[in-house]
Amino acid sequence: MWNRCLLRRHRIVAGWFGALLCIVCLHLYFTFNSVEKSRTSGQLRKLKLKNAEKYHESESQRGNVESQKIENTDQDQDFENKDSYNKPGLQKNVDPAQHSSSLQQNKNAFNRPTDRREEELYTPPSNESPKKRLPQAILIGTGKCGTRALLEYLGMHPYVVHAAKEVHFFDRDENFNLGLKWYKTQMPPSYSNQMTIEKSPAYVEHERSAPEIFKMNKTVRLLWVVKDPVIRLMSAVALQNSATPRHFYLERVNGSLSIKRWNNAVNRGKYVVHLRKWLKFFPLSQIHILDGGALKFEPVTQIQMVETFLGLPPLLGPHNFYYNVTKGFYCLVPFSAKSPSCLGKSKGRKHPELNDTVKTLLYDYYRPYNEEFFKVLGRRFDWEPKDYT
Numbered sequence: 001m002w003n004r005c006l007l008r009r010h011r012i013v014a015g016w017f018g019a020l021l022c023i024v025c026l027h028l029y030f031t032f033n034s035v036e037k038s039r040t041s042g043q044l045r046k047l048k049l050k051n052a053e054k055y056h057e058s059e060s061q062r063g064n065v066e067s068q069k070i071e072n073t074d075q076d077q078d079f080e081n082k083d084s085y086n087k088p089g090l091q092k093n094v095d096p097a098q099h100s101s102s103l104q105q106n107k108n109a110f111n112r113p114t115d116r117r118e119e120e121l122y123t124p125p126s127n128e129s130p131k132k133r134l135p136q137a138i139l140i141g142t143g144k145c146g147t148r149a150l151l152e153y154l155g156m157h158p159y160v161v162h163a164a165k166e167v168h169f170f171d172r173d174e175n176f177n178l179g180l181k182w183y184k185t186q187m188p189p190s191y192s193n194q195m196t197i198e199k200s201p202a203y204v205e206h207e208r209s210a211p212e213i214f215k216m217n218k219t220v221r222l223l224w225v226v227k228d229p230v231i232r233l234m235s236a237v238a239l240q241n242s243a244t245p246r247h248f249y250l251e252r253v254n255g256s257l258s259i260k261r262w263n264n265a266v267n268r269g270k271y272v273v274h275l276r277k278w279l280k281f282f283p284l285s286q287i288h289i290l291d292g293g294a295l296k297f298e299p300v301t302q303i304q305m306v307e308t309f310l311g312l313p314p315l316l317g318p319h320n321f322y323y324n325v326t327k328g329f330y331c332l333v334p335f336s337a338k339s340p341s342c343l344g345k346s347k348g349r350k351h352p353e354l355n356d357t358v359k360t361l362l363y364d365y366y367r368p369y370n371e372e373f374f375k376v377l378g379r380r381f382d383w384e385p386k387d388y389t
């Protein structure tokens with residue numbers, strides 16, 4: 001009887017002890033987890049900050065011509081049109097043909113976050129240190145079509161890291177001769193579940209780019225922003241310094257005005273000529289071509305299509321964009337950011353006015369190239385004369 005009583009007491013004590021042990025273990029587990037989480041998210045934030053700093057440095061070292069620094073514009077009057085940022089209309093005009101079928105699958109798999117911090121959306125693999133990797137996606141061009149905007153928009157994605165400045169590996173001999181090892185060193189460190197991206201808009205026209213990129217990685221994903229070639233040309237003209245004649249792309253042949261067909265700035269807008277070179281190596285399905293005009297006015301639908309094309313979790317949405325009335329452009333609202341940031345003053349320069357004769361000349365000149373381009377693509381862009389640029 002006495003023994004049984006003693007045994008029962010022991011059992012009760014052991015029970016209490018076991019429960020206490022469980023509580024201590026659970027407490028330790030949660031503490032460790034949160035420390036680990038904040039350590040990795042801290043690392044991630046540091047990585048992205050480092051990239052942003054590098055970008056600022058490199059851009060301010062360059063002259064005004066290419067300086068594209070992101071300036072933090074948190075002045076209230078710059079963001080007076082706050083309501084337009086969440087307008088439902090922002091997401092309309094989606095061309096279903098441009099959506100790949102996987103978009104639907106992705107849409108069902110994830111709920112787009114609205115007001116979330118970056119570290120809640122991305123977890124680096126455990127026990128892994130970030131390292132530099134060759135890009136899995138390259139933004140190949142075309143200059144003046146919105147390549148910086150696209151890269152910075154993508155940079156808000158927690159699964160994306162991007163080279164801060166243009167690397168110019170495939171288009172410049174002095175860089176290319178340093179080999180792929182050097183190319184890799186130009187990339188920011190990343191985790192294995194992130195995607196490294198770089199943009200160098202001169203790749204699209206350079207003879208070496210397509211074959212060498214193919215040699216490097218057959219499965220690389222290519223992004224290409226194009227734009228109404230006349231507007232693109234005017235953007236290039238706006239960029240010229242005062243030493244260059246405003247109408248450098250025009251000449252007189254037998255007394256009549258015509259376009260300089262061998263001029264580089266003019267040639268850049270003959271997209272079909274460049275596309276044909278890339279199609280010798282990559283199928284069209286591996287090149288995501290987007291219209292810079294749509295990127296400017298509908299960044300949300302455009303970036304969501306890019307997310308799909310790159311196979312990224314669909315995280316970016318209207319909450320990442322803010323229309324700045326003064327600038328006339330969308331600015332970025334990265335996850336965790338306290339205020340939006342816009343691309344610098346070198347973007348959105350005033351374009352020169354075109355008189356009707358030159359305008360007609362230019363549109364007539366590019367039209368056959370555009371038509372060929374649309375035929376190869378199997379879709380059209382609205383690149384006929386209009387008032388806005």
Ligand SMILES: Nc1ncnc2c1ncn2[C@@H]1O[C@H](COP(=O)(O)OS(=O)(=O)O)[C@@H](OP(=O)(O)O)[C@H]1O
Pocket residue numbers: 066142143144145146147148149201234235236238295296329330331342343346347348349
């Ligand atoms: N959000 C946002 N902010 C600022 N600018 C934007 C944006 N989206 C697109 N754009 C357009 O991008 C044009 C510059 O294109 P790129 O970045 O490709 O130029 S560059 O070749 O890298 O110099 C630039 O051309 P310009 O207007 O002629 O300056 C802009 O029209």
